[in-house]
Each structure stands twice: as C-alpha cells, then as structure tokens.
Amino acid sequence: MSRGRNAQCIHPAVRQELCDFRQGLVTRREFLTRATALGTSAVIARGMVGMAAAEETPSEAPPGTALRIQMEVRPLKDPRTYDWSEIANISRGWLEYLVEYNRDGSLRGMLLESWEASEDAAQYLLHVRPGVTWTTGEPFTSGDVARLMGYWCDRSVEGNSMAGRLAALGDPQTERLAEGAVEVLDDLTLRLNLAYPDVAIMAGLSDYPAACVHARHDPATMLTDPIGTGPYLPEELVPTQRAVLVRNKAHAWWGAEADGWGGATLERIEFLDYGTDPASWLAAAESGEIDMLYENVGTFIEVADLLGWQRSEVVTGATVVLRGNQQALVDGRAAYADKRMRKALQLAIANDIALELGHAGLGTVAENHHVAPIHPDYAEVGPTEYDPALALPLAQEAGFGDLEHELVTLDDGFTRRTGDACAAMLRDAGFKVSRKVLPGSAFWQEWKDYPLSITEWNHRPLGIQVLALAYRSGEAWNETGYADAEFDAMVAEALTIADAEARKEIMARIERKLQQDAVIVQPFWRSLYRHVRPGVLGAEMHPSFEIHLYKLALEV
Structure with missing residues (x-):
C-alpha cells in the first residue's frame, strides 16, 4: 500500500x-x-x-456537431437515489x-x-x-x-x-x-x-x-445551477419529452488533455422521448428524427437492420425478475411471505418459454438466482424444478389456492411480453391471474412496492455486487422484502474473498439458498442491442446501458 x-x-x-x-x-x-x-x-x-x-477510445471528429438520441427522459433527482440508467445518462454530461x-x-x-x-x-x-x-x-x-x-x-x-x-x-x-x-x-x-x-x-x-457532486450540490437546482467536472451543461429537461446538453465552452474539460482520451467533440446532444413502444422508436428512426437508439428489442432489431442502421450487441447479466414482495399484503394476507407460495410460482413458469415469448429468444435461460454465467464469480448450480402440476396443490397447502394474483409490469416491449407469458403459464397451472400494465410515469413511482411484479435489472460487473444490492436485508433496492440472516452472512463472507475462483464455493451456497427460498423467478439473461445510423461513432451498446457521452462523435 x-x-x-x-x-x-x-x-x-x-x-x-x-x-x-x-x-x-x-x-x-x-x-x-x-x-x-x-x-x-x-x-x-x-x-x-x-x-x-481500449476499444472505448473515442474516434476523432470535427466540432460543431449535434446528436439526437431516443431515450426515455425522466426527472432528475439526488444522484445517490438514481434508480434508472436513463437519468444518469443525461447528468453524465456534467456529473462524472x-x-x-x-x-x-x-x-x-x-x-x-x-x-x-x-x-x-x-x-x-x-x-x-x-x-x-x-x-x-x-x-x-x-x-x-x-x-x-x-x-x-x-x-x-x-x-x-x-x-x-x-x-x-x-x-x-x-x-x-x-x-x-x-x-x-x-x-x-x-x-x-x-x-x-x-x-x-x-x-x-x-x-x-x-455520480460525483459538488459541496454546493442541491437536487432542486441541479438544472439551474449545474456544477460538475464534465464537458457539457444541461440546457433543457422536460420529463417524458426531451433533454438537451450543450458543450460547456467556459470550462476546460480535463479529458481533452488526458493522454489517449480526447473525445467530447459534440456541440449538442438531444435526448428525445418517444415513450415505451418500440414501434415509435423505429418510426422516428425511419423518418430521420433521431440518430441513435438507447436500445432495441425483439422483432424490431431486424426492422432496424433493414433500415440500414448499424447494430451493436453485447452479452450481459441484464435480466428481468418476477418477484412476490414478502412484505406486501394481498387481501390482508402476506401471501408471498410463504415460501410455498413463492415455490409454486417457480414450479409453474418455464424459463425457456418466458425467454422465447418475452425476448424473442435473444438471450440465455437463467436459473432463478440472479448470478449470470458472464459474472466472474458465477457458480454452476443448475436450474430449479419446473413442474406445473405441483404448483397449485402447493399453493393450496399454503392456503392461497384461491388467491387472485395481479401481475404488474411496465408498458414496454420485452417486460410486458414476459409478463404476459408468465401470466399465461400461471393460468395454465390453475392460478387466477390478472394483469396490470402501467406507463413508465406510474410504474417507476412504486416499483419496489407492488405485491407481484416484473422488474428490469441492469448488468453489473460482479455477481456478489448484484446480490448485495438486491437481496441483502434492508437495502434500498431490495424489492423482494427478503430478509434472511444466513443469506446476509454468506454475502458478507463472499465480499471478503478477493480471488473470484475461491469465492465460487460460497457463491454456490448463496445461489442455492436463493433457489431453495424461491425468492424470485428470474427467467433469462438478455443480450442487449443498439442501433445507430451510419456515421455515429462511440455509441456501442454497453452491458449496463451506460452512454459515455464524451465518446460520442459523428463522421464528417
């Protein structure tokens, strides 16, 4: 040291x-x-x-250029409470x-x-x-x-x-x-x-x-008094419509002088919100209203290929998670606090079918423990049991055979389709299931609190990092309500082991613990896609949906 x-x-x-x-x-x-x-x-x-x-070194391009990006525009808030990548992609302009x-x-x-x-x-x-x-x-x-x-x-x-x-x-x-x-x-x-x-x-x-904020940082004045270290400043932000960044010409950005960095060649970056329907994104691309998609999904990937746009793909630990909130009440009962009810959900849902119907097969089947094969500390423990004939009897044993399950999802492409597929499989197993599909503005406000929902989770570098964020007792992003002292102790132990191979032994125990407690139905790992029009540089799809703005450029 x-x-x-x-x-x-x-x-x-x-x-x-x-x-x-x-x-x-x-x-x-x-x-x-x-x-x-x-x-x-x-x-x-x-x-x-x-x-x-490094492939991330930005290509050189002349100044005086502007780039238009399709992306949902959400309100800014205190960065340490950010819960969506899209918010950070805007503030990355000045908050590094x-x-x-x-x-x-x-x-x-x-x-x-x-x-x-x-x-x-x-x-x-x-x-x-x-x-x-x-x-x-x-x-x-x-x-x-x-x-x-x-x-x-x-x-x-x-x-x-x-x-x-x-x-x-x-x-x-x-x-x-x-x-x-x-x-x-x-x-x-x-x-x-x-x-x-x-x-x-x-x-x-x-x-x-x-994101690194100044001592004078105030979430209420992030737009009117933006203090940061980055090369851009916010000019405008209207949630659900647009956000605009412009080059900060009064500030000498450190990256311009750093060896091998360069970049930040754009004069203006516009984020344009076309909602959560991928069809509207492709319509904007076809009509020349945008230069870059935040991401592309499902059958629309082929559509963008046919437009002549350039595809970028990355294999990731990005996923969706169907979970019952163990702290939530349904008709006055904590249904999902009962492991038998949660296990019944797992038994009824075929993860491979959820992948095929929810994401057009563009990914790999997962094992219901939220650690991906791409993670350095992944341990292979095999899948959980799929047997829909056992599902309803197990729920009946727990006293919840007559419960109507309301499955909540965002009104987007793959999350909605995955929800529809899971709901259909639950109905086929004999459960009563209704669907609630919410626009982004409504879903985001209460995403952790729904009794039963499907949530999108981003890729992160380490499996143990994901587990500590999402399932440790009392954590801000623990949407399952899971609280187990044995699990917490194993996570704490895994975090102390520097060698990822050595960590795999305890990771296997942690993964099996999540499976045995039936904490989640986590059906698949997503391959992520982005399309850009020819001539856009530095916009390759990132496994965590990050847009490194200083890397973006346009060919002459």
Whole structure:
C-alpha cells in the first residue's frame, strides 16, 4: 500500500487470475473485471491477456456537431437515489464518476487516476487524477472524494442505494460514514479503511448512482445551477419529452488533455422521448428524427437492420425478475411471505418459454438466482424444478389456492411480453391471474412496492455486487422484502474473498439458498442491442446501458 503513484502494484490475486486465464479456466472478460477491480490498470490488464488498446477510445471528429438520441427522459433527482440508467445518462454530461466500467468488463479510473487494494481488500489507496477542476474553477481533490464518501454513506436519505454499496465504510450505529474510514493523505491521495474486506467496492463506485457532486450540490437546482467536472451543461429537461446538453465552452474539460482520451467533440446532444413502444422508436428512426437508439428489442432489431442502421450487441447479466414482495399484503394476507407460495410460482413458469415469448429468444435461460454465467464469480448450480402440476396443490397447502394474483409490469416491449407469458403459464397451472400494465410515469413511482411484479435489472460487473444490492436485508433496492440472516452472512463472507475462483464455493451456497427460498423467478439473461445510423461513432451498446457521452462523435 505504500508504493508510489506511478508504480503499478499487481495484486496477488491477479497473478493467480492470470494463471487461470492462461489455463483456460476463466474468460478474458472475467479476468479484466477481476484484475481491474483490485487496482490493475485497464491498459496493463489488457496487455496481460494480449489485447490491443481500449476499444472505448473515442474516434476523432470535427466540432460543431449535434446528436439526437431516443431515450426515455425522466426527472432528475439526488444522484445517490438514481434508480434508472436513463437519468444518469443525461447528468453524465456534467456529473462524472470516480471509476468507469467499460464494454470489455474492465474498470478504469475517471476522476481517480488509479487505486491499489491491500492483499485482503480491507484497505484501498486512491490516487485522484491531477488537473481536474469543477466548473466553478476549484480543483477536484482528495478532500472532495472524502466528502463524497460521507454523502454516499448517509443511510438516512431514502432510496440511497450507495450506502449499501459502501457498507464496509459505514457505521451501523450512526448510519453515517464511520470515523476513521477515510484518511486524506494529501490533495491527491487518500486511504479507505474498511470495517471488513470488500472486493466489490470499486465496481460499486462505477455504478450510475455514484455520480460525483459538488459541496454546493442541491437536487432542486441541479438544472439551474449545474456544477460538475464534465464537458457539457444541461440546457433543457422536460420529463417524458426531451433533454438537451450543450458543450460547456467556459470550462476546460480535463479529458481533452488526458493522454489517449480526447473525445467530447459534440456541440449538442438531444435526448428525445418517444415513450415505451418500440414501434415509435423505429418510426422516428425511419423518418430521420433521431440518430441513435438507447436500445432495441425483439422483432424490431431486424426492422432496424433493414433500415440500414448499424447494430451493436453485447452479452450481459441484464435480466428481468418476477418477484412476490414478502412484505406486501394481498387481501390482508402476506401471501408471498410463504415460501410455498413463492415455490409454486417457480414450479409453474418455464424459463425457456418466458425467454422465447418475452425476448424473442435473444438471450440465455437463467436459473432463478440472479448470478449470470458472464459474472466472474458465477457458480454452476443448475436450474430449479419446473413442474406445473405441483404448483397449485402447493399453493393450496399454503392456503392461497384461491388467491387472485395481479401481475404488474411496465408498458414496454420485452417486460410486458414476459409478463404476459408468465401470466399465461400461471393460468395454465390453475392460478387466477390478472394483469396490470402501467406507463413508465406510474410504474417507476412504486416499483419496489407492488405485491407481484416484473422488474428490469441492469448488468453489473460482479455477481456478489448484484446480490448485495438486491437481496441483502434492508437495502434500498431490495424489492423482494427478503430478509434472511444466513443469506446476509454468506454475502458478507463472499465480499471478503478477493480471488473470484475461491469465492465460487460460497457463491454456490448463496445461489442455492436463493433457489431453495424461491425468492424470485428470474427467467433469462438478455443480450442487449443498439442501433445507430451510419456515421455515429462511440455509441456501442454497453452491458449496463451506460452512454459515455464524451465518446460520442459523428463522421464528417
């Protein structure tokens, strides 16, 4: 932990990962995620596995260009409470991140230049990138990072999922940043002293609620008084209609001078909201109203191909989850608190059919535990049982055979179709099922509280990161209401194991625990697609739906 800032410290676990890669035991993506999370630079990690320079380096293009992106436009709010990627994709124009997660699975420093993890991953030495300034002209320093750790660790803020990501820095008694958890060593260096090891902490700092805000930040004035470190400023934001970013010509963006970065060539970026019906997105593409889709789904992928637009595809851990909320009441009864009722849902739903009908087969079948084969710490435990003949009798045994289940989904493409497919299979098994399909503005407001619903979940670099976010007791994003001390203890133990191969043993136990408790029906992993018109550069589909605005450009 005492090496100089220009020295590259290779973590002992990374050396073992490299041996595993060379023996064919891990994939290149798995190696990159594991190595960079522990402090190996993305450039060095790629070189260790024989890769060329990063594909994310933006192509050069002349200034004076504008780009129009189809994307839902949602209201801004306090970034640590962000719960949709689309919100962050707009504020990325001026609110940047300490760490960036890239398409190839690597983590690289943004406002951090580099970091080093101790052998047990209980300490991290962070090096702040020199030369970064806020739009106010103030330098971005290690003091800002220390302040941000306190901002993120505040559990009193409703919906603050960052507190869970940084739980190892928090004090469970005060629900704030623990005393001594952050040491500022100088203007560009600080140390994180974790209460217990956490291998996912750097990956958590790359997630979209981890936007870096100024000390003067006020969610109410984010648009009228936008302070950040990025190259753009917001000009307009009208929810459900449009948002506009323009180049901040008064601010010298640090990335323009950073070696090998370049980028931020656009003068204007427009986000245009055409609703949740993919047909309207393709109509806008065909009529020349947009240059880029946020994503494309189902049969509309072929339609965009026929338009001559360029397709980008990425295999991911993105998914949808059907869950009964164990804390919710249905007709005065906590139906989904009963494991037998939850197991009945699993028995009645064929995950392969949900994939075929819900997402046109564009993905892989999942195993009802929310850890994907693409995750470095995935353990193969096999699927859960599918036997619809056993489903209703088990629900009847629990006293819920006569219950009418209202399955709620967003009114979009694949989520709605997946909901329709699951509802049909439940009816075929003998259950009473009604459907409620809500527009985005209604669904988003109460997405965690519906008794039975299907929710979209983004890909994240590590499986254990997803489990800690979504299923640990009391976490802001725990929509299942699941609270199990044994599960929490296993997650805490897994977070302490730096070697992902060694972590797989306990990951297998965690995955089986989720299956045995029938916490979710998680039918498939999505392949994600994006189309852009010819001439759009730097817009390849990201596994977590991120749009790195500084990478976007247009050919002459």
